[in-house]
Amino acid sequence: MSALLEIKNLSISFFTPKGEIQAVRDVSFSLQPGEVLAVVGESGCGKSVMCKGIMRLLCSSAKIKTGSIFVNGVDITSYKERDMHKLRGKLFSMIFQDPMTSLNPAMTIGSQIAEAVKVHQPKISKKDLDQRVIELMTLVGIDHPKERKKLYPYHFSGGMRQRSVMAIALAGNPQILFADEPTTSLDVTIQAQILDLLRKIQKTLGTAAVFVTHDLGVAAKAADRIAVMYAGKIVEIGTTEEIFYGPRHPYTWGLMQALPAFSKGRDELRTIPGMPPNLISPPKGDAFACRNEYALAIDYEQAPPMFPITDTHYAATWLLDERAPKINVPVIRLPDAPASPKAEETMKSKAAKGTKEVLLDVQHLCHTFPISKKSSIKAVDDVSFQICQGEIFGLVGESGSGKSTIARCIMNIYSPQSGRILYKGIDTCDKKAFRENKKMLQRERALIFQDSASSLNGRMKVGDIIAEPMKIQHITPPRGTYRKEAEFQMHYVGLDKDYLEQYPTELSGGQRQRVAIARALSMEPKLLVADEPVASLDVSIQAQIINLFKHLQKEHGFSFLFISHDLAMVEFLCDRVGVMYHGKLVEEAPVKELFENPQHPYTKALLSAIPIPDPQKERRTVY
Amino acid sequence: MTKQNLPLYLVKKIFVFLFSVFLLSVVVFYISRLAPGDPLVSYYGDRVEKMSSAERIQAENKLGLNDPVYVQYVRWLGNALHGDFGISYKYKMNVTEVIKGRIGNTLLLGGTGFLLIFLLALFLGILCAWKEDKLVDQIICKIGTISSCIPEFWLSLVLILIFAVNLKWLPSSGAYAIGKANDIGERILHLILPLTIVVTSHLWYYAYMIRNKLLEEVRADYVLLAKSKGLKKSSVMYKHCLRNILPSYFGLMAISVPHILGGTYIVETVFSYPGIGTLSYESARYKDYNLVMLLCILSGVLVILCNMIAQAINEKIDPRVKSGDSDI
Numbered sequence: 001m002s003a004l005l006e007i008k009n010l011s012i013s014f015f016t017p018k019g020e021i022q023a024v025r026d027v028s029f030s031l032q033p034g035e036v037l038a039v040v041g042e043s044g045c046g047k048s049v050m051c052k053g054i055m056r057l058l059c060s061s062a063k064i065k066t067g068s069i070f071v072n073g074v075d076i077t078s079y080k081e082r083d084m085h086k087l088r089g090k091l092f093s094m095i096f097q098d099p100m101t102s103l104n105p106a107m108t109i110g111s112q113i114a115e116a117v118k119v120h121q122p123k124i125s126k127k128d129l130d131q132r133v134i135e136l137m138t139l140v141g142i143d144h145p146k147e148r149k150k151l152y153p154y155h156f157s158g159g160m161r162q163r164s165v166m167a168i169a170l171a172g173n174p175q176i177l178f179a180d181e182p183t184t185s186l187d188v189t190i191q192a193q194i195l196d197l198l199r200k201i202q203k204t205l206g207t208a209a210v211f212v213t214h215d216l217g218v219a220a221k222a223a224d225r226i227a228v229m230y231a232g233k234i235v236e237i238g239t240t241e242e243i244f245y246g247p248r249h250p251y252t253w254g255l256m257q258a259l260p261a262f263s264k265g266r267d268e269l270r271t272i273p274g275m276p277p278n279l280i281s282p283p284k285g286d287a288f289a290c291r292n293e294y295a296l297a298i299d300y301e302q303a304p305p306m307f308p309i310t311d312t313h314y315a316a317t318w319l320l321d322e323r324a325p326k327i328n329v330p331v332i333r334l335p336d337a338p339a340s341p342k343a344e345e346t347m348k349s350k351a352a353k354g355t356k357e358v359l360l361d362v363q364h365l366c367h368t369f370p371i372s373k374k375s376s377i378k379a380v381d382d383v384s385f386q387i388c389q390g391e392i393f394g395l396v397g398e399s400g401s402g403k404s405t406i407a408r409c410i411m412n413i414y415s416p417q418s419g420r421i422l423y424k425g426i427d428t429c430d431k432k433a434f435r436e437n438k439k440m441l442q443r444e445r446a447l448i449f450q451d452s453a454s455s456l457n458g459r460m461k462v463g464d465i466i467a468e469p470m471k472i473q474h475i476t477p478p479r480g481t482y483r484k485e486a487e488f489q490m491h492y493v494g495l496d497k498d499y500l501e502q503y504p505t506e507l508s509g510g511q512r513q514r515v516a517i518a519r520a521l522s523m524e525p526k527l528l529v530a531d532e533p534v535a536s537l538d539v540s541i542q543a544q545i546i547n548l549f550k551h552l553q554k555e556h557g558f559s560f561l562f563i564s565h566d567l568a569m570v571e572f573l574c575d576r577v578g579v580m581y582h583g584k585l586v587e588e589a590p591v592k593e594l595f596e597n598p599q600h601p602y603t604k605a606l607l608s609a610i611p612i613p614d615p616q617k618e619r620r621t622v623y
Numbered sequence: 624m625t626k627q628n629l630p631l632y633l634v635k636k637i638f639v640f641l642f643s644v645f646l647l648s649v650v651v652f653y654i655s656r657l658a659p660g661d662p663l664v665s666y667y668g669d670r671v672e673k674m675s676s677a678e679r680i681q682a683e684n685k686l687g688l689n690d691p692v693y694v695q696y697v698r699w700l701g702n703a704l705h706g707d708f709g710i711s712y713k714y715k716m717n718v719t720e721v722i723k724g725r726i727g728n729t730l731l732l733g734g735t736g737f738l739l740i741f742l743l744a745l746f747l748g749i750l751c752a753w754k755e756d757k758l759v760d761q762i763i764c765k766i767g768t769i770s771s772c773i774p775e776f777w778l779s780l781v782l783i784l785i786f787a788v789n790l791k792w793l794p795s796s797g798a799y800a801i802g803k804a805n806d807i808g809e810r811i812l813h814l815i816l817p818l819t820i821v822v823t824s825h826l827w828y829y830a831y832m833i834r835n836k837l838l839e840e841v842r843a844d845y846v847l848l849a850k851s852k853g854l855k856k857s858s859v860m861y862k863h864c865l866r867n868i869l870p871s872y873f874g875l876m877a878i879s880v881p882h883i884l885g886g887t888y889i890v891e892t893v894f895s896y897p898g899i900g901t902l903s904y905e906s907a908r909y910k911d912y913n914l915v916m917l918l919c920i921l922s923g924v925l926v927i928l929c930n931m932i933a934q935a936i937n938e939k940i941d942p943r944v945k946s947g948d949s950d951i
């Protein structure tokens with residue numbers, strides 16, 4: 001069987017005023033017809049640049065430096081734009097990460113799909129075109145296509161939009177489908193649906209697919225083969241089973257260990273220390289060496305070649321060289337047994353601690369958003385829960401289930417229509433009581449947002465951002481000056497003090513979230529509310545931040561409301577969990593109980609939708 | 624906005640419109656009387672200097688200038704509501720007649736200027752966006768920056784100096800040579816220089832705006848999807864990007880009508896072009912109250928109308944606003 005797509009020594013660079021960014025370096029792989037290849041790695045490792053580069057969708061500053069791309073044996077590397085646009089849609093097409101922005105907001109869904117059909121069949125009759133659009137919408141599982149095709153993207157939910165994008169991508173019957181993090185911005189349950197659908201369509205149409213993802217669970221579910229990318233290079237490639245059951249590259253080990261599922265019963269999530277390197281001047285030798293606890297001297301000198309392990313499994317690490325010292329390969333297996341007794345003990349001690357005193361008491365909270373004069377949405381519907389002193393309470397549910405609205409009500413950003421929120425016995429929704437205790441309330445409650453890029457003022461230096469709450473509250477910094485205080489907080493959340501003078505845009509997502517945490521902690525709050533604080537971060541960075549939270553909570557002893565849609569994180573971090581569904585709190589239980597014995601059907605659905613990073617289990621659950 | 628409450632919408636808009644015009648007339652009426660100067664000069668010319676104080680009072684009484692301002696205003700408003708806007712002190716004619724004779728010229732200059740700006744800006748904007756950061760784009764942007772910095776009146780004088788005085792290719796002033804009022808060629812010849820000034824002083828701003836808006840769209844995620852469908856660059860540009868920015872461009876152009884009109888006023892004055900602009904300038908200078916009033920109200924009506932049109936367009940742009948629901 002000849003390869004459908006063959007990439008040979010592909011290097012792609014961005015030429016920017018700061019210098020050449022070598023986003024993809026010397027990548028080779030091939031794709032057979034009907035095969036699914038998952039490309040995994042942290043963000044900034046060149047995964048999506050590679051896919052967009054193959055489809056030639058990158059901006060003009062990106063150039064293919066070396067290498068060649070063969071499609072069905074034809075070299076398309078030197079194709080110009082006018083040749084490429086004929087291939088797009090027909091030979092390969094793409095699904096993008098964010099369905100919210102990848103559809104034209106001013107065109108109906110139907111006309112956008114019709115356009116994709118028409119590109120390849122310009123002479124299609126109106127009737128056939130309509131027929132085909134409806135057929136495509138049915139294929140991707142959109143009910144009532146006849147009525148729905150007249151709607152605009154804003155009428156659709158995220159999952160429906162992603163289905164529409166899939167319909168567009170499939171319109172030209174492409175041979176290869178590139179999917180760039182197709183489920184990352186979707187909820188767990190929707191993610192599972194979309195993944196199943198993709199897999200089903202891919203099987204029925206025989207389309208080959210390249211799946212870019214940072215979620216190994218997704219890769220386990222969808223892929224035949226997996227390529228692990230780091231710093232623009234493929235460091236390990238093999239079949240899904242080979243990668244999951246016999247990973248050979250230290251980076252793959254790190255990625256897998258960072259998954260919360262592998263840390264069950266541990267005190268801390270495993271993380272990969274550090275960050276991916278700057279690709280303007282990639283380090284000499286193996287780019288992963290400085291984060292690699294198994295690094296050998298030669299790793300700093302010379303980049304390792306691809307060592308074959310089996311016919312299908314290759315890895316680029318000097319550890320596989322015959323001269324390399326033998327090391328103990330870490331055992332990476334999903335813990336089947338329940339959490340170790342030690343962990344159980346800590347849980348119990350926490351629970352015992354939690355019985356102390358109720359800090360926050362939410363009683364029958366209701367909040368509605370008016371849509372028009374006549375109708376409104378009940379975002380939060382009669383929700384009651386309590387958070388004790390020093391307790392970590394997790395709130396999970398899909399987007400739109402009212403989690404953030406609760407957080408905002410608690411922080412007095414929204415004033416709820418009915419219900420009471422008692423903080424230390426003070427009704428914060430009561431205007432008079434709030435005014436009397438305003439200072440204290442503002443000081444003792446802190447909020448961390450999901451998107452650190454927009455929640456930090458881009459025109460303020462990091463040092464000023466951290467010190468600002470203290471300045472506003474006229475607090476004399478306990479460590480002398482504001483600057484010293486900021487320095488201390490930075491150190492506390494694990495950032496270098498050099499960053500004090502930088503602007504948030506100069507930091508990475510994980511660093512920015514650390515700044516946001518430092519800002520929230522500078523007031524030494526009693527209650528910390530974090531609204532999806534890790535949702536926009538990479539797996540390994542997520543693990544770092546979660547560890548940080550756990551560590552800080554232990555030290556400060558603040559109560560913590562942790563809002564997330566990632567159940568694995570919640571399971572790891574929280575003492576008690578509440579499950580939200582359509583504005584209602586449908587289940588509330590200690591974390592262990594909830595995960596072992598979920599009561600509500602929605603909780604069960606939510607738990608079963610988590611992609612498990614184990615190909616055999618994952619396949620068993622689906623097929 | 625749904626169709627059922629369209630009448631209500633219109634009634635609301637008309638009320639706002641009338642109220643704005645009323646307010647405008649009050650303000651202009653008072654302000655024009657606050658300014659220093661002698662309205663009698665425009666009526667009697669140099670004779671005013673030789674008048675005795677008794678004669679002056681008589682003349683002022685005749686024109687109704689001795690009454691308190693609010694009495695004058697009420698009288699003016701009463702007449703205006705009957706369609707009588709008074710006579711021009713300078714021309715001794717009904718002001719509507721005076722304006723009728725001039726307004727055609729201004730509409731010709733402003734209208735063609737507006738159309739040219741509208742189309743050229745679209746063309747240049749698309750060209751620049753298409754050739755982003757290439758030489759053409761850079762040159763056009765540089766020219767735009769430079770010519771936006773040059774004041775209109777100075778550029779007018781330089782162009783007059785070059786093309787009218789030295790080269791003698793084009794006439795330096797007026798709308799037509801004496802006795803050739805109906806000669807179209809003659810009119811066009813007289814229009815070239817003022818039109819050039821009007822267009823060059825406004826064009827770049829709009830072209831630049833189109834360029835930037837287009838580039839913003841080109842970088843939007845949906846363009847990637849459109850491209851990955853297999854659409855050509857031109858289809859993506861016209862069917863997606865341009866289509867999405869056009870409504871807001873129309874809205875902007877509607878607001879900018881008065882802006883461009885203001886530009887023609889200056890140009891008219893410099894080129895002694897017999898339009899509304901020179902008329903406004905003269906009437907303000909000579910305290911020709913009735914003429915000032917009507918001219919200001921005409922301009923004001925245009926400004927308010929254009930703003931309302933722009934607002935209506937903007938309300939229509941977003942399909943969400945049109946269908947009257949939104950999902951939070």
